[in-house]
Amino acid sequence: xxxxxxxxxxxxxxxxxxxxxxxxxxxxxxxxxxxxxxxxxxxxxxxxxxxxxxxxxxxxxxxxxxxxxxxxxxxxxxxxxxxxxxxxxxxxxxxxxxxxxxxxxxxxxxxxxxxxxxxxxxxxxxxxxxxxxxxxxxxxxxxxxxxxxxxxxxxxxxxxxxxxxxxxxxxxxxxxxxxxxxxxxxxxxxxxxxxxxxxxxxxxxxxxxxxxxxxxxxxxxxxxxxxxxxxxxxxxxxxxxxxxxxxxxxxxxxxxxxxxxxxxxxxxxxxxxxxxxxxxxxxxxxxxxxxxxxxxxxxxxxxxxx
Amino acid sequence: xxxxxxxxxxxxxxxxxxxxxxxxxxxxxxxxxxxxxxxxxxxxxxxxxxxxxxxxxxxxxxxxxxxxxxxxxxxxxxxxxxxxxxxxxxxxxxxxxxxxxxxxxxxxxxxxxxxxxxxxxxxxxxxxxxxxxxxxxxxxxxxxxxxxxxxxxxxxxxxxxxxxxxxxxxxxxxxxxxxxxxxxxxxxxxxxxxxxxxxxxxxxxxxxxxxxxxxxxxxxxxxxxxxxxxxxxxxxxxxxxxxxxxxxxxxx
Numbered sequence: 066x067x068x069x070x071x072x073x074x075x076x077x078x079x080x081x082x083x084x085x086x087x088x089x090x091x092x093x094x095x096x097x098x099x100x101x102x103x104x105x106x107x108x109x110x111x112x113x114x115x116x117x118x119x120x121x122x123x124x125x126x127x128x129x130x131x132x133x134x135x136x137x138x139x140x141x142x143x144x145x146x147x148x149x150x151x152x153x154x155x156x157x158x159x160x161x162x163x164x165x166x167x168x169x170x171x172x173x174x175x176x177x178x179x180x181x182x183x184x185x186x187x188x189x190x191x192x193x194x195x196x197x198x199x200x201x202x203x204x205x206x207x208x209x210x211x212x213x214x215x216x217x218x219x220x221x222x223x224x225x226x227x228x229x230x231x232x233x234x235x236x237x238x239x240x241x242x243x244x245x246x247x248x249x250x251x252x253x254x255x256x257x258x259x260x261x262x263x264x265x266x267x268x269x270x271x272x273x274x275x276x277x278x279x280x281x282x283x284x285x286x287x288x289x290x291x292x293x294x295x296x297x298x299x300x301x302x303x304x305x306x307x308x309x310x311x312x313x314x315x316x317x318x319x320x321x322x323x324x325x326x327x328x329x330x331x332x333x334x335x336x337x338x339x340x341x342x343x344x345x346x347x348x349x350x351x352x353x354x355x356x357x358x359x360x361x362x363x364x365x366x367x368x369x370x371x
Numbered sequence: 372x373x374x375x376x377x378x379x380x381x382x383x384x385x386x387x388x389x390x391x392x393x394x395x396x397x398x399x400x401x402x403x404x405x406x407x408x409x410x411x412x413x414x415x416x417x418x419x420x421x422x423x424x425x426x427x428x429x430x431x432x433x434x435x436x437x438x439x440x441x442x443x444x445x446x447x448x449x450x451x452x453x454x455x456x457x458x459x460x461x462x463x464x465x466x467x468x469x470x471x472x473x474x475x476x477x478x479x480x481x482x483x484x485x486x487x488x489x490x491x492x493x494x495x496x497x498x499x500x501x502x503x504x505x506x507x508x509x510x511x512x513x514x515x516x517x518x519x520x521x522x523x524x525x526x527x528x529x530x531x532x533x534x535x536x537x538x539x540x541x542x543x544x545x546x547x548x549x550x551x552x553x554x555x556x557x558x559x560x561x562x563x564x565x566x567x568x569x570x571x572x573x574x575x576x577x578x579x580x581x582x583x584x585x586x587x588x589x590x591x592x593x594x595x596x597x598x599x600x601x602x603x604x605x606x607x608x609x610x611x612x613x614x615x616x617x618x619x620x621x622x623x
Binding site: 074105111112113114115128129131134135138142146147148149150151152156158159160162163164203 | 378381386464467
């Protein structure tokens, strides 16, 4: 839970009055472009960075005040925090030792992240994806009820991302609070139930990803005769506000599928040079939210009651 | 706290650096012992004759020369966490950062004591047969024993010095280069300026010689106990300053 968090680095504002909450049994995506303040926020939550203002707490307690933090919160912040000459298992052993977990836990989490074959090799020879898995294994060591992951899908292949999604889903089903950051919306769409979208250190949108995705399917059309096509569509009962002209000859139509649009054009004898569904409605919503400043305040005002 | 100290040993022994430094320490001790035995009785050295107790105390104290290497090992033990960013996981497991530094102080003091013990053995293993074959008798066991004890304490305190300096500077290259340049270059020059001796007696090197009970013909040292206090003061002072100012900084 983050409340009115603020942090500057040498005059550059990284986080600017950010508030949000991640819920148990939910995968919350923490989304924003590079430099939006995601990592700073997560590091403040974990007591690694001291905020200038506001609070970042876990179950109402600040990280430093947790008696056995690794058993409550598991965190994987970067895939670089390893000594290159130390093996993956030796790395895990260190944190088993600190927390007095039995060393069997190392093998459990190694198995869980699929690193068994490489566990005794030095981390220096690991790929980025393997380091991500080792970071995740470190986070899982204490069987925590809160999991905080910074860009965990970075460096994973599509199969790895699918695996990560299953893992996070399993954990969430068991009641774990999962907070996972990314700068890639497509990735987040696969991983998360809810999203908190930030830009320039502020929250611009938060809610269910399905809400962001909603708003109907859009079809993009390009034609040398846009006026005739608009007339034909209106004649077919399409409302004015469902048709947007987005450029010379380009139209976007909401509420029809490509076949219906194509049929209307054919009947009216209108030539089409492009006809496609807008596959990533989510992506365009995201870009709108984190894009022009005017739109950002609009969206934030509407969607941020907390 | 004991778990944190054990974790430091896990970190140390899961890479090979400890072995490299240990071999270097043993080699350096052997080299210093041989050089002392070969040249101590030349006319223009500052070492008292090896037939005297003073000379034999110098001979049995050459293992103190590994102090800088132990300090470097300890400094890498702390600054390596920043260099390889393992400090993130370390502070996540133990958010009270002062305790992490304290655990490292304890662990590297123990490492210093162990390395000191081994090198004191190497020192004696070369000196005893060599003296015997030259027909030199040991001039006083109690004096030699107190020298060896002083050397062990000194090397232990170099472990604290390395951790403390590392905590203060955090940067690995700066800490290690700074330690080596100071201990092997700057300090020997400073301590040979006779006019400064009342000040340079308080530097780590002369404080170490004081602990070992050395009596060179060209230098005077502090009393042994004060040498120990001074040397411990550097390590613990740097560690305390580091904990108060640098270690608590943001880890980004």
